[in-house]
Amino acid sequence: MERNSIHKTVVGVAASALAFGALWIHRLKSRKQISHEHHVNRDCERENYINSILYRGDQNCIDIIRMRPVAFFNLCGILTRNNLLQSTRAVNVKEQVLIFLHIIGHNVRFRVIGSRYYRSIETIHRYFRIVLRAILKLYQLAIRLPDESTPLEIRNNSRFYPYFIDCVGALDGTHIRASVPPNIQGRFRSRKGGTTQNVLAAITFDLKFTYVLAGWEGSAHDSRVLTNALTRRRGFSIPEGKYYLADAGYGIRNEIISPYRGVRYHLKEFTNHRPENAKELFNLRHSSLRTTVERVFGILKKRFRVLDAEPFWDFQTQVDVVLACTIIHNHIMGVDPNDLINEELYEEHDHHSITSTLTQREEREEAREWATKRDEIAEAMWSDYIHRNI
Structure with missing residues (x-):
């Protein structure tokens, strides 16, 4: 009797073990199949999404990466020909640039972009940095000081x-929101509130940047930023006898x-x-030109x-991103000046090292000279205006 009971118990345990083993093997196979199938889908979904951006019309492309396909492929070609970007086994140049443009175009977090392109956050972060460095190396190619000829717009x-x-362009500063450590936020707080960086830009009348200086704190006065631009090594220079409107x-x-x-000044x-x-x-006419x-x-x-x-x-990345955006803007204006967006619109610097190359007396004399030129x-202008309206 006991022997039969033991036998039945052993048989039951063995059957349970076999059933559990079979169930476990089935689950492992299912997981393997699901994992493999999901991997294939990620590649397909990623490729489909990229193609939907680039090949489903100009407006769709602009909505996602803020430029038309012609400008995008031209940018990829420039970066490739200059050996600034290379395709890797995992991510080609086209996808690298798409990811970067998608992020700066919409201020999208790496985690969100990672889920959209089926990439890890680490991968998105790495290629964002790689493309940013590559774009910055195009500064000298894309942003150039103007020549001495009179602009056609004039x-x-x-x-x-x-x-x-003799006017070659206009210059001004703009404030870009900045995130800085609490101990220096006071220096970056602008007159309108909030922490910003003060960005100086010189611009031609065909809507291109000819010089950009980013990174100054929001509290810095525009004239101080300009002085730094004019005195720094490889800084802002103006052709002799020419001038900018400010x-x-x-x-x-x-x-x-x-x-x-x-x-009266504003239009x-x-x-x-x-x-x-x-x-x-x-x-009035100064304002009309400077609105550029x-x-x-x-x-x-x-x-x-x-x-x-x-x-x-x-x-520092915030500063680099500002420069990259201006470089890409100039690229688009050179390749696709009729871009739809255009048509819709009318390390901390050592500020204590700034020195003036002129004495105060010389500066006053130059100010008088250019004030006379303005007069x-x-x-x-007034003489001709009166003559035409008599």
Whole structure:
């Protein structure tokens, strides 16, 4: 009796073990099959998504990576030909650049991009850094100082020519949101509130950057940033005898002409009241030309949402991203100047090392010289204006 009972127990345990083993083997096979099948789907889904961006119309491409396919493929070609980017076994150049543009175009976190492209966060982070470094190396190629010829936008417009014959562009600063450690936030707090970096840019009238200086704290005055740009090694330079237009915050100085203070300036101020004297007419046309800067800043921030959102990188990366956005902007303007977005719009620097190359007396003399030049332009402009309206 006991022997039968033991036998039945052994048989039951063995049967249970066999059943459990069979179930375990079945689960392992199922997991293996599911894992293998999921891996194949990731590759297919990724490829389908990339193709949907690049080959389903210009607008769809602009919505995702903020440029048309023609500009995208041209950018990939430049980076490849200059040996700045190379395809790897896992990620080709096309996908590397797509990931980077998707992030800066929409300020998307690495985790979100990773799930969209079926990549790990580490992979997204690594290729973002690789592409960012590659783009920055295009600065000298994409952002160039202007030549000494009169811009067509001036030469072909009787309101500006020949009065601004020696003008080669306009300059201004813009504030980009910045994230910095608490101990230095006071220096980066701008007049409008919030922490920002003050970015100086010189721009031609065909909407291209010719110089960009990023990284200054938001509390820095525009004229101080300009002084640094003019005195730093490989900094901002202006062809002899030429000048840039700037707002009143920069003051009138060597090779920089600002508007008259205390005189109507903004275009809306002249909507129902025509200019009444030479200074007002000068300010009106000065403003008409200088709005190019505001238009370019508007295009830049609309194209790259990362510039108008709370950053989630270290500060040096924030500075590098600003420069990369301006480089890509110039690339698009060179390859695809009729881009749809354009059509819709009208390390901390050692500031204590800045030294002036001129004495205060020399600076005052130069200011008087360029103030006189401004007066001459204004008087000539007013004389012709009165003559035509008699």
